[in-house]
Amino acid sequence: MKNTLRDNGLSIGFGLIMIAALVGQAFAGHSAYNEQQLVEAGRQISLLQYLTSSEFAVDVAENWQSEYLQFFLYVYATVWLVQRGSPESKRVGNVGLESDKEQKVGRYASDRSPAWARAGGWRTALFSSSLGLVMGLLFLLSWLAQSIAGQSAFNTERLARLQDPLTWLEYVGSADFWNRTLQNWQSEFLAMGSIVVISIYLRQRGSPESKPVGEPHEVTQETG
Incomplete structure (x- = not known):
């Protein structure tokens, strides 16, 4: 296991960073979308609805x-x-x-x-x-x-x-x-x-x- 992590550290590291950034984008984007909907008197949506939008x-x-x-x-x-x-x-x-x-x-x-x-x-x-x-x-x-x-x-x-x-x-x-x-x-x-x-x-x-x-x-x- 230790050798696997060492030998594939670059791909694993960037994969984890990408997932973390994508999760952050999802939460930030969801919040920004609902704020805009609030300004425009639109319907706010759940996080799951935003992820499939x-x-x-x-x-x-x-x-x-x-x-x-x-x-x-x-x-x-x-x-x-x-x-x-x-x-x-x-x-x-x-x-x-x-x-x-x-x-x-x-x-x-x-x-x-x-x-x-x-x-x-x-x-x-x-x-x-x-x-x-x-x-x-x-x-x-x-x-x-x-x-x-x-x-x-x-x-x-x-x-x-x-x-x-x-x-x-x-x-x-x-x-x-x-x-x-x-x-x-x-x-x-x-x-x-x-x-x-x-x-x-x-x-x-x-x-x-x-x-x-x-x-x-x-x-x-x-x-x-």
Whole structure:
């Protein structure tokens, strides 16, 4: 048990933090929603009703989709784009997909390599892009969830004002949808760009997101 916790500490730790933050968001969101309902002389709802509402769903989904978009783009961008001096980047001379030997696939795979890395053909080709594909799929699914929940929440407000509801396509093309979406996207892109550049010049001892403390600023890819 001790070894399991040690060996999986990063995923377990972030999983627990995510659950704690989601619970906090649920209570805070429920309180804020009922306060707004009180101001507008609307009907207050229970916590369970709030958790199953489109209001809560859209708030969660719009953040999830921006996170998965960030990693989807980063996975593919770092294949072709480099940043000299950043541990977040490949070495400047390694732009592109790299050779089979460098990637240890096909006849260059070892006995410990994943089976599909050794198999060759379509299986190796699919496995070679599986991380980006899954990140892209998770982004699309969470984006779809955001659009559906957002449409429902937006139409609830329109009906309360005696306005006609929007179809899904109308909502996806609306200012409300893109305002919610772009305010999350820009913050994710800013954060990723910041860590790429700031990690050139600053260090965090013992972190794989940082170069070793004594490495020169221009050294690329090395982690400490």
